[in-house]
Amino acid sequence: MLHRPTITIATAVAMALAGMSSANANTLRWASSGDSLTLDPHAQNEGPTHTLAHQMYEPLLQRDMAGEIIPALATSWAVTDDPTVWRFTLRQGVKFHNGADFNADDVVFSINRTRAPNSAMKELLTSVVDVKKVDDYTVDLITEGPNPLLPANLTNQFMMDEDWTKANGAEQPQDFDNGGDNFAVRNVNGTGAFKLTSRVIDEKTVLTANEDYWGKDEFPNEITEIVYTPIQSAGTRVAALLSGEVDFIQDVPVQDLARVDGTDSLKVNSAPQNRTIFFGLNVGDEDLTNDNVDGKNPFADLRVRQAMNMAINRAAIQRVVMRDQSQPTGIIMPPFVAGWTEALDALPEGNMDGAKALMAEAGYEEGFTVTLNCPNDRYVNDEAICQAAVGMFAQIGINVNLDAKPKAQHFPLIANKETDFYMLGWGVPTFDSEYIFNFLVHTSSDDRGSWNGTRYSNPEVDSMIVSLGSEVDLEKRAGTVAAIWETIQSEVIYLPIHHQVLNWGMANNIEFPVQPEDQPHFKFLTYAQ
Amino acid sequence: MLAYIIRRVFQGAFVLLIVGFIAFCMFRFMGDPLESILGQEATALDRIELRERLGLNDPIVLQYGRFVGNAVQGEFGISYRNGVPVAELISQRLPATLELALVSAVLALVFGIVLGVYTAIKREGWLANSIMSLSLIGVSLPTFLIGILLIWIFAVELGWLPSFGRGDTGSLFGIQTSLATVSGIKSIILPAITLGLYQMTLIMRLVRAEMLEVLRADYIRFARARGLSERAINFSHALKNTLLPVITIIGLQLGQIIAFAIITETVFQWPGVGLLFINAVQFVDIPVMTTYLLLVGAMFVVLNLLVDLLYAVIDPRLRVAKR
Numbered sequence: 001m002l003h004r005p006t007i008t009i010a011t012a013v014a015m016a017l018a019g020m021s022s023a024n025a026n027t028l029r030w031a032s033s034g035d036s037l038t039l040d041p042h043a044q045n046e047g048p049t050h051t052l053a054h055q056m057y058e059p060l061l062q063r064d065m066a067g068e069i070i071p072a073l074a075t076s077w078a079v080t081d082d083p084t085v086w087r088f089t090l091r092q093g094v095k096f097h098n099g100a101d102f103n104a105d106d107v108v109f110s111i112n113r114t115r116a117p118n119s120a121m122k123e124l125l126t127s128v129v130d131v132k133k134v135d136d137y138t139v140d141l142i143t144e145g146p147n148p149l150l151p152a153n154l155t156n157q158f159m160m161d162e163d164w165t166k167a168n169g170a171e172q173p174q175d176f177d178n179g180g181d182n183f184a185v186r187n188v189n190g191t192g193a194f195k196l197t198s199r200v201i202d203e204k205t206v207l208t209a210n211e212d213y214w215g216k217d218e219f220p221n222e223i224t225e226i227v228y229t230p231i232q233s234a235g236t237r238v239a240a241l242l243s244g245e246v247d248f249i250q251d252v253p254v255q256d257l258a259r260v261d262g263t264d265s266l267k268v269n270s271a272p273q274n275r276t277i278f279f280g281l282n283v284g285d286e287d288l289t290n291d292n293v294d295g296k297n298p299f300a301d302l303r304v305r306q307a308m309n310m311a312i313n314r315a316a317i318q319r320v321v322m323r324d325q326s327q328p329t330g331i332i333m334p335p336f337v338a339g340w341t342e343a344l345d346a347l348p349e350g351n352m353d354g355a356k357a358l359m360a361e362a363g364y365e366e367g368f369t370v371t372l373n374c375p376n377d378r379y380v381n382d383e384a385i386c387q388a389a390v391g392m393f394a395q396i397g398i399n400v401n402l403d404a405k406p407k408a409q410h411f412p413l414i415a416n417k418e419t420d421f422y423m424l425g426w427g428v429p430t431f432d433s434e435y436i437f438n439f440l441v442h443t444s445s446d447d448r449g450s451w452n453g454t455r456y457s458n459p460e461v462d463s464m465i466v467s468l469g470s471e472v473d474l475e476k477r478a479g480t481v482a483a484i485w486e487t488i489q490s491e492v493i494y495l496p497i498h499h500q501v502l503n504w505g506m507a508n509n510i511e512f513p514v515q516p517e518d519q520p521h522f523k524f525l526t527y528a529q
Numbered sequence: 530m531l532a533y534i535i536r537r538v539f540q541g542a543f544v545l546l547i548v549g550f551i552a553f554c555m556f557r558f559m560g561d562p563l564e565s566i567l568g569q570e571a572t573a574l575d576r577i578e579l580r581e582r583l584g585l586n587d588p589i590v591l592q593y594g595r596f597v598g599n600a601v602q603g604e605f606g607i608s609y610r611n612g613v614p615v616a617e618l619i620s621q622r623l624p625a626t627l628e629l630a631l632v633s634a635v636l637a638l639v640f641g642i643v644l645g646v647y648t649a650i651k652r653e654g655w656l657a658n659s660i661m662s663l664s665l666i667g668v669s670l671p672t673f674l675i676g677i678l679l680i681w682i683f684a685v686e687l688g689w690l691p692s693f694g695r696g697d698t699g700s701l702f703g704i705q706t707s708l709a710t711v712s713g714i715k716s717i718i719l720p721a722i723t724l725g726l727y728q729m730t731l732i733m734r735l736v737r738a739e740m741l742e743v744l745r746a747d748y749i750r751f752a753r754a755r756g757l758s759e760r761a762i763n764f765s766h767a768l769k770n771t772l773l774p775v776i777t778i779i780g781l782q783l784g785q786i787i788a789f790a791i792i793t794e795t796v797f798q799w800p801g802v803g804l805l806f807i808n809a810v811q812f813v814d815i816p817v818m819t820t821y822l823l824l825v826g827a828m829f830v831v832l833n834l835l836v837d838l839l840y841a842v843i844d845p846r847l848r849v850a851k852r
Contacts, residue, residue: 037612038612043612044566045569120566120568123572174612181614182612185613201621202798202800202808203695229694229798232808233797233798235677236677236680236796236797236798239681239692240684240693243684244688245693377811406811407564408559408561408811411560411561412561439569439570444573450571450573
C-alpha cells in the first residue's frame, strides 16, 4: 500500500497483515498452468488433477519427491505364496478428514471404484480380478496371472471413505452422458496432509493443513495453508512470481528461466522429467498417404530410418530450441525407468555423409516429400523442435511439410492411424519398460498398442511383451526387457530427441526438489531458516 | 410496437438456432473430446465405448437436435472438462465477465466522451494533439500486448496492482462482485483498462469527429450569434446531437467487449466465461462451447434489439417513421 486514502483503510490493512503473519505463518501460494479437472480422484487420469488430489487423498503407496515408492496408507506389501495374490498391510489409526476411521472396507470399496466402467483409472488395474478383505487391516489383491509390478500401478489409486462416498451417492465415478452430477466432484474426504477449505474452478483452491494427519511427524509438514491458483498465460504466471504474488510455480517457460533465476528473491530448481520426446514413423504400411513416393513406403526401409536418425542434430536442438533445458537421447525411455542403461541412452552418431550414403543406398538419392504432424501446445517448444528437424531432414533430401496443430487435433491423428510421421512425448508412470512396450511397441490391437502409430508389428516382440506381465523371475524379466529394447533400437521405428527438463520457480526460502513426474507433494516442502 | 418486438424475438430465436448449428458443425474440426477425457492408458476399446456412450457417432443433425431438445428444458449437459453442469459453470462465471465488461464500458464511455469533446474543442492544443497520437496506441496494439505491458509496469515493476485473478468478492446489493472489496477493485483496474482501451479510443475519435461536424452546423452558429456561453453551446447543443451514433456504437461494442473479454481474461486469469470458453476449446468440451456460443449469440440479439428501441426513445423522428 503506497497510497493510503484514509486512516481507516490503513488501519484495516495493518490489522489484516498483522493477523496474517501470526496465524498463517506458512501460507504457500502456488500457481501452475492448468487447474485440476475434478476433485473426484477416479474420474480423470491427468497430471494436475492427480497433483491436487495427492495433497488431500492418499494411495496405498506413493512416490516420494525422488520418484521412489514409499508406504502411504499401506505399511507393507508382498506377494503371498500364491503368486497371483498381493497382500497389503494397512496403516492403523488413520482417520479421514471427517473423523471416520480408515480400514480394509474402504480399500476394497476404493479399489472397486477405480475398476468401475466409468473410472478413468481402470486401465492401470486391468490385471486385478478381485480385491478381498482379510481382516480390518489386511487386504488381498488378486491378479489374473502373477503381476510382479502391481505396486507401481497403485501410486495414483486414491482411497476414499466408503460410508461417506455411499452416503452421498457417489459410489460410481462421474459419468458424463447421464447428465448426473456427482458429489465427489466438489467435495473431498481423504486421509491426506491437507483438507479442502474452498474451491472455485479455474480461480482459487484453498487447502488447510490436516491437524490429525497420521504422518505429522514423519514428513516435514511445514505448510499451514496452500492457496492454489491456475494461471494459464505463461507471461502472467512468471509476472506473478516476480511480483511476489505467488511463491511457487510449476512450468517456468525456458525463455524466462534466466530472469527468474537472476531475481534475488527467487530461484529455479531443475531436474529431468519422466518424459521423452520423439518422432514416430509409419513403418508398417505398404504405401504412405502423406508422401510423394508412389507404391512404396520409404519409412519401411531401415536405411532411410537410420539415415533420419543420424540426420537429427540433437545437440543443436538442445542448445538453440531448448536453451539447454533438455537431455538429448538415443532412446524413447526416460532415465528413471527400469531397463534404462547409459549405453541405450547414447546418442546416435551424427554423420551427414553417412546419412546421405544410406539414403542413396536405399534408392532415395533424390529424396522425397512427406508430412510431419506436430502438436503446438503440448510439449515444451514442440513446434519449434519440429521446425528445427525439418531443416535437418532437408539436408539429406527429405522435404518435410510441417503440420502443427493443437493437441486436441494432433493426438487423434495418432490414435486413428492417420499420420505417417508424428511427434509424441511419453511419460512412464509405472517407471517400468513394460509400460512403454504395451502402448508404443506392441501391435496396435484392442487392449494393447493404443499409441503405437508406427504400424510396427512383430509377433515375436509381441509375445515377449505379453510374457513380461506375468514373469515373476525378475532376472529373467530384465533379460526379456533388454532383448526387446535391442530389437527396437536396431529397427529404429522411433527417432528419439530428448528427455524434457522440469523447471520449478520458487521463493528463495523454499527448499523443494523437483519431482520427476511434475508432482509436488507439499508435505515434503521445507522452509530455510 | 409490441408486434415489432415479438417479431424481433422470433427472429432472434431463429438466429440462435442457426448459430448453434454452425457451432456444432465446426466442432468436428476442433479435435476429439475423447483424447482429453480419457487418459493415455485408454485402450482402443475404451475409446469405442465412450464414443458410443456420448453419442459422438451419431450424425451432427441428430446430436444437435438432442442438444436443442435438452436446452429448451434448461438442461445444457455436463462439462466434459470439469464434470459439473454447464448451466452452473456459466452462471458462476458470468458475473465476473459482466462486471469486467461493465467497468470497461463505463471507463471507455466516460473517458471516451470527455476526451472526445476536449480534443474537438481544443483542436490545436498540444494536449489534444498528444491525446490523439496516444490514442493510436489503443487502436493499433493488440489486447494481449497491452495486458502484458500493464502487468509489467504496474504489477512487476511498481508492485501497485495484482497481476492476475479477481481478488476477493463481496456482496453488493445482493450480488457477489469484486467491486465490493478493496482487493477486488485493485484487481479489476488493469483488466478493465486493457479491455476498454480500444473502445475508449474508438468512442473518443467518433465523438471528436461528430462534434467537429456538428460545431460547423448552422444552428451552432446561430447559438453563438445569440450570445450563449461556450459551455452551453458545447454541452447542451453540440454534444447532445453527437450522441446518437455513439449510442449505436456503444450498444454493439458492449457485445464486442464481452466477446473480446476472452483474450483479456486469459491474460489476467480473470475467472469469467471467456476463460471458461478458451479452456473448453482446448479440451474440446462440446457442451460448454455450444452453450457459450448460444449465450453470446443471445446477448448480441438482445443488445441489438435494445439499441433499436433506444433509438426510438432518443430520436423522435424515428418514432414517427415506425408508425
